Amino acid sequence: MTTLDRPSLASLPRPTFAHRLHRPLLTTTVAMAVLAVFSLCAMAFDDRMLLGESVWLKPLKFAIAMTLYCGTLAWLVAFPHRGQRLTWWMGTLFAATAVVDVGFVVVQAARGTFSHFNTQHDAVNTIGQYVFMTGVPGLFLANLVIAVTLSWQRVTDRPTSMAIRAGLGIAVFGMALGYTMGFSGKQQTTDAAGHPVTLAAGHTFEHGQPAVRDGVAGMPVTHWSTAGGDMRIAHFAGLHGIQLLIVAAVVLTRFAPTVSWLRTEAARTRVIGVLAFGYLGLVALLMWQALRGQPVTRPDGETLTALGLVAAVTAAGIGLVYTLSVRDQRPGRHSTLSAAARPHASRPPMSR
Numbered sequence: 001m002t003t004l005d006r007p008s009l010a011s012l013p014r015p016t017f018a019h020r021l022h023r024p025l026l027t028t029t030v031a032m033a034v035l036a037v038f039s040l041c042a043m044a045f046d047d048r049m050l051l052g053e054s055v056w057l058k059p060l061k062f063a064i065a066m067t068l069y070c071g072t073l074a075w076l077v078a079f080p081h082r083g084q085r086l087t088w089w090m091g092t093l094f095a096a097t098a099v100v101d102v103g104f105v106v107v108q109a110a111r112g113t114f115s116h117f118n119t120q121h122d123a124v125n126t127i128g129q130y131v132f133m134t135g136v137p138g139l140f141l142a143n144l145v146i147a148v149t150l151s152w153q154r155v156t157d158r159p160t161s162m163a164i165r166a167g168l169g170i171a172v173f174g175m176a177l178g179y180t181m182g183f184s185g186k187q188q189t190t191d192a193a194g195h196p197v198t199l200a201a202g203h204t205f206e207h208g209q210p211a212v213r214d215g216v217a218g219m220p221v222t223h224w225s226t227a228g229g230d231m232r233i234a235h236f237a238g239l240h241g242i243q244l245l246i247v248a249a250v251v252l253t254r255f256a257p258t259v260s261w262l263r264t265e266a267a268r269t270r271v272i273g274v275l276a277f278g279y280l281g282l283v284a285l286l287m288w289q290a291l292r293g294q295p296v297t298r299p300d301g302e303t304l305t306a307l308g309l310v311a312a313v314t315a316a317g318i319g320l321v322y323t324l325s326v327r328d329q330r331p332g333r334h335s336t337l338s339a340a341a342r343p344h345a346s347r348p349p350m351s352r
Helices: 023-045 057-076 084-111 123-151 158-183 231-239 241-255 265-291 301-328 333-346
Strands: 187-190 196-199
Touching (some): 023 057, 057 084, 057 123, 057 158, 057 231, 057 241, 084 123, 123 158, 158 231
8 A cells, every 4th residue: 555545644534422422421321211211110010118208219310310410421521622531431430330329229129128328237238338338439539520620621612611610510519418418317217118227317407306307298209308408409409400501501502693692602601600600509508408407398588588699699690791791792892992902003113
């Protein structure tokens, strides 16, 4: 083969975005989606209950959450960026840890007992609790490294990049909230077979720390507590804010051609920044409400005041972005600035 016959690097086919998708995370996403369907079917045929809810409800919720989050991470790390090897390995660590952790949740559901905070001394539970103690920090660390690696880079258009950076940061905060549940206090309850079980903690904060707090009263579908402060709400909101911010960036881009003040990337990026700040305030408010032992369905005056403050600051931020965008688009503004700068730019150099 002559030199002219050899294909150049430029002529070689480049991998498409689909080919760059993170395979371990993508596989985990599909597996979690299958698990969600399986859990729904199991709920229809298995009538065993834990704290007033189906033993398969927790696997279902974990499967849905991991489907959303692993799918999002698989999409994120597919963008060309610096440190791709590091994020690929962190994504693989996240996928493997998610499979192991959720797998233990499924095993315990099948056994009719608790996966989280269970202090029983049988071999399966002992091994599983060790898995949790090592696996959950692995999830947190992998997500943190990916967030830090992508936070100082622009991987796509500016509004979506802002949504990714802010969403990953909020997700790290949301993951960290899971650790606060360990301070909610012990509970004494029974498993699906009626055997007594001591739980080292729970997800509900309640004044006086009654012997049973989780499952006493819950919302439909989610079973989030209506008797005390449920930290799962803030935990869930923090984890999945990134999806909402990315959707917001897509919606803003869709309306940009028809809404004049959203036509520039700078304006849309600012809007995403304001929305991210407001959403972080909402997650912090939900955390504060849970730690005070207050049900999300019964907010007091302090909570409503704080919610109003978050909404007002967010609305003021959007209003400021609108004002700046309209001002920048005012006819003659750029020409005036150019005219003001032209004499200075055309001034002849000083003679020596």
